[in-house]
Amino acid sequence: MEVVMFSRFSLVFSVLLLVALLSQPVCAADQWMYFSVKDALNSQLAQDKLDPAISFYMKGQSHGNVQSVTREYTANKRARKFGKTAEGACQTAFVSALMAFQQRAYKERCNAAIDLYSVTKDKVFESADQYSCLVGGMMVNVAIRGKVANK
Structure with a gap:
C-alpha cells in the first residue's frame, strides 16, 4: 500500500513538474511588433470581411475632403496566437478592429x-x-483609434 501511494505521489509530482516546465514560454513577456497595414488589408480575411464601400485611412494618409466627421472611437481586439504566426494573429486582430470601425461607419451612416x-x-x-x-x-492585442467620416 505504501509503495503504491509513493508511486502515485511521484507520478503526480512528475506531471506537475512537467506542466510547470512546459508552460515557461507562455509566461514570457509581451513583445511589441509592427506590421504592414497594406499586407493586412490584402489578406484573405480582410477581403472576406471588409466592405469595399468603406474606406480606411491611417493617420498621415491623404483622404481628401470630408463632409462630416464623428468623435474619436477606439476598437480594441484580441486574437489567439495558437497555430498561427505572430503576424497572422496580429492581422486577425487588426482586421477585427477595422470591422468594428466598419460597424461604427454603418451606424453613423458614414x-x-x-x-x-x-x-x-x-x-x-x-x-x-x-x-x-x-x-x-498565447494572445495578441491590437487597439486602433480614429474617426468615421463621410467623404
Whole structure:
C-alpha cells in the first residue's frame, strides 16, 4: 500500500513538474511588433470581411475632403496566437478592429474611417503604413483609434 501511494505521489509530482516546465514560454513577456497595414488589408480575411464601400485611412494618409466627421472611437481586439504566426494573429486582430470601425461607419451612416492609429495599452503609434501589435505567449492585442467620416 505504501509503495503504491509513493508511486502515485511521484507520478503526480512528475506531471506537475512537467506542466510547470512546459508552460515557461507562455509566461514570457509581451513583445511589441509592427506590421504592414497594406499586407493586412490584402489578406484573405480582410477581403472576406471588409466592405469595399468603406474606406480606411491611417493617420498621415491623404483622404481628401470630408463632409462630416464623428468623435474619436477606439476598437480594441484580441486574437489567439495558437497555430498561427505572430503576424497572422496580429492581422486577425487588426482586421477585427477595422470591422468594428466598419460597424461604427454603418451606424453613423458614414463611408470612411480616417486618421486611424495604434494605441494598444495606451502606447500611441502613428504610421501611415504600419500598425502595432502586442504579442503575448498565447494572445495578441491590437487597439486602433480614429474617426468615421463621410467623404
